[in-house]
Amino acid sequence: MSVSNLWVIAEPSGTGITSTSKELISEARRLGASVTAVSWGPHAASVAADVGAYGAQRLLHLGDLGAVLPGSVVAATLATLLNNESPEAVLIPASNDGRDIAGRLSAMLDAPVLTNVTGLRAGASLETEHPIFGGRQTVVARFRANGPGLIVVRAKSFVAEASSDGVAHIEDVSPTPSSTRAAMIRATHVEEHSGPALEDASVVVSGGRGLGDAASYEMVQELARLLHGAPGASRAIVDAGWVPYSHQVGQTGKTVKPDLYIACGISGATQHMVGMKGSSVIVAINKDPDAPIFSISDFGVVGDVHTVLPALIAALKLRS
Amino acid sequence: MNVVVCVKQIPDPAAPQSLDSEHRLDRSGKLILDEADTYGVEVALQLVEARGEGEVSLVSMGDATDVTGIRSALAMGALRATVVSDPLLRGADALTTAKVLAAAISREMPDLILCATESSDGYTGTLPVQLAQLLDWPALTFATSVVVEGDTVVVHRQTEDGFDEVGAQLPVVVTVTAGVVEPRYATFKGIMAAKSRPVNVVGIADLALDIAALDPRQDIVAVETAATKSAGEKYVDDGEGAARIVAFLEQIKIVSGGAS
Ligand SMILES: Cc1cc2nc3c(=O)[nH]c(=O)nc-3n(C[C@H](O)[C@H](O)[C@H](O)COP(=O)(O)OP(=O)(O)OC[C@H]3O[C@@H](n4cnc5c(N)ncnc54)[C@H](O)[C@@H]3O)c2cc1C
Ligand SMILES: Cc1cc2nc3c(=O)[nH]c(=O)nc-3n(C[C@H](O)[C@H](O)[C@H](O)COP(=O)(O)OP(=O)(O)OC[C@H]3O[C@@H](n4cnc5c(N)ncnc54)[C@H](O)[C@@H]3O)c2cc1C
Numbered sequence: 001m002s003v004s005n006l007w008v009i010a011e012p013s014g015t016g017i018t019s020t021s022k023e024l025i026s027e028a029r030r031l032g033a034s035v036t037a038v039s040w041g042p043h044a045a046s047v048a049a050d051v052g053a054y055g056a057q058r059l060l061h062l063g064d065l066g067a068v069l070p071g072s073v074v075a076a077t078l079a080t081l082l083n084n085e086s087p088e089a090v091l092i093p094a095s096n097d098g099r100d101i102a103g104r105l106s107a108m109l110d111a112p113v114l115t116n117v118t119g120l121r122a123g124a125s126l127e128t129e130h131p132i133f134g135g136r137q138t139v140v141a142r143f144r145a146n147g148p149g150l151i152v153v154r155a156k157s158f159v160a161e162a163s164s165d166g167v168a169h170i171e172d173v174s175p176t177p178s179s180t181r182a183a184m185i186r187a188t189h190v191e192e193h194s195g196p197a198l199e200d201a202s203v204v205v206s207g208g209r210g211l212g213d214a215a216s217y218e219m220v221q222e223l224a225r226l227l228h229g230a231p232g233a234s235r236a237i238v239d240a241g242w243v244p245y246s247h248q249v250g251q252t253g254k255t256v257k258p259d260l261y262i263a264c265g266i267s268g269a270t271q272h273m274v275g276m277k278g279s280s281v282i283v284a285i286n287k288d289p290d291a292p293i294f295s296i297s298d299f300g301v302v303g304d305v306h307t308v309l310p311a312l313i314a315a316l317k318l319r320s
Numbered sequence: 321m322n323v324v325v326c327v328k329q330i331p332d333p334a335a336p337q338s339l340d341s342e343h344r345l346d347r348s349g350k351l352i353l354d355e356a357d358t359y360g361v362e363v364a365l366q367l368v369e370a371r372g373e374g375e376v377s378l379v380s381m382g383d384a385t386d387v388t389g390i391r392s393a394l395a396m397g398a399l400r401a402t403v404v405s406d407p408l409l410r411g412a413d414a415l416t417t418a419k420v421l422a423a424a425i426s427r428e429m430p431d432l433i434l435c436a437t438e439s440s441d442g443y444t445g446t447l448p449v450q451l452a453q454l455l456d457w458p459a460l461t462f463a464t465s466v467v468v469e470g471d472t473v474v475v476h477r478q479t480e481d482g483f484d485e486v487g488a489q490l491p492v493v494v495t496v497t498a499g500v501v502e503p504r505y506a507t508f509k510g511i512m513a514a515k516s517r518p519v520n521v522v523g524i525a526d527l528a529l530d531i532a533a534l535d536p537r538q539d540i541v542a543v544e545t546a547a548t549k550s551a552g553e554k555y556v557d558d559g560e561g562a563a564r565i566v567a568f569l570e571q572i573k574i575v576s577g578g579a580s
Contacts, residue, residue, distance in 0.1 A: 116443065
């Protein structure tokens, strides 16, 4: 059997869709399925161009949902639509809104969810890959009964690849009112930052508890700036309040796959490594020669961040 | 205001983990309270303290042979716990777990349910919203702060690049991220008090749940050993560490060579 019909939640971002949504549409197309994207927001036409470029033939668009948190209403609408159509699966980005939609829809349809998926296989049936224990093992799973099953996929699991300049055919769908009292967004706060976004940067320099104190994170920022990259962090220093959560790399933070990842004073806990082990080249600076981060590093320096980083910054400044 | 916190006992994440012969997480060793849940307990206690009325109780599903982990949450200040434990629930998936917790919580009718955004063992991160839908309640997810103003809950909901302020009317399910508050340490008095607080262990029959509806709907086909990356060069810094990194970055063409 090959996969014939997949739906993908294409989460709006700006006037288009998020990069994870593009990755999922690309992969659904590569699996040979006819792809239906489901999206919402004020920009139907540019979203149709975006989902079409990555391989969706059809866009079911719910229109502008205003200030309501999208989870309930998108799930309720999908539940209505899925009464009449039965794709093998619905692929959902593992974002905050994506996870809200998956949980709601699962309970509405009484359908199972497979989550933390990083790979798909079209065998006798559609199979999902789940890394466990920090990626040491991969669990392969599938739904017991016919679909639609819900599959929540982690960011950066697939390559986003525009395949055509086709625009998806838009079908306007009126949102099914959800019976649940709505959760409303009252205000949005965006942190200012300069330089490339963490998840898109080609170089990421991350700091961990080994930096010793919050002020030393400036070295990480400076090194990132010199390499035209973005600064990242382990959860230990996010929890300690040194840097905002938006910097966190790992299982409960962002997944990054830069050309170069430099880990400064990070031990290499499994939950950190799942978020960065896909980087092309990994460099680690840690004073403990047995730190687990060295086991996945291409180049390691056993040393103190307080001597190595200032020297590295000085050397790079001489060149720029 | 009555708050239920969903808490879970899990194998110690710091200990080596493995799957059993049925591809399930080996839970045969000692179980501890999931650290992720201590934040929910702390937030619940603070909200009830701020209100000046109400109580915090716990609901859990899992093996109840040893409830030391549950007692450690009681020692923080929760007043009682319900643990649903039944051999038929071994290997339950997230939706099944949500159905069981919904049935257990329906008997309490709280104003607010707190969960962690994801557990530390299964970390599907789907259960709280499934639970909200089964109860037909709103869910405010990924909260980094929670306040109750009258009958409305307002949270700061984490986003990719900051946070949104999101509100909904009680009753509500809220999921809190780790690290949002400093969970209190149990005092000696708390630990002593926890010993006599009720831990009510119930089975599926007590909750009048349909067993057929609890069957997991997914199978593990295989467990494979993932390809591992092998470690590269490693230098002990002798004063040349930074220069070696620069040379390496030149080699991989991240910085251009010789421009000094
Ligand atoms: C459910 C769950 C989810 C999690 N999600 C994430 C996640 O998304 N991301 C994440 O990062 N973590 C996550 N964690 C936490 C993770 O388990 C680790 O606790 C965390 O990654 C450790 O951060 P760290 O490496 O900065 O600190 P530590 O583990 O304390 O390591 C500090 C390192 O710095 C080194 N060091 C100390 N001083 C110096 C010095 N002067 N110079 C050089 N090196 C020095 C030490 O040798 C040590 O290796 C999660 C945990 C759980 C249970
Ligand atoms: C490696 C691994 C992968 C898995 N993958 C899947 C999968 O893809 N799909 C699937 O359906 N199941 C999966 N499971 C099973 C799933 O973990 C269990 O069904 C579990 O009972 C509920 O999910 P969770 O812990 O992942 O919940 P999460 O949604 O991560 O938990 C969030 C919060 O809900 C509350 N909560 C969760 N479970 C309980 C409980 N038993 N008692 C009280 N409160 C609770 C806690 O507050 C918890 O912090 C997996 C299990 C493992 C070990």
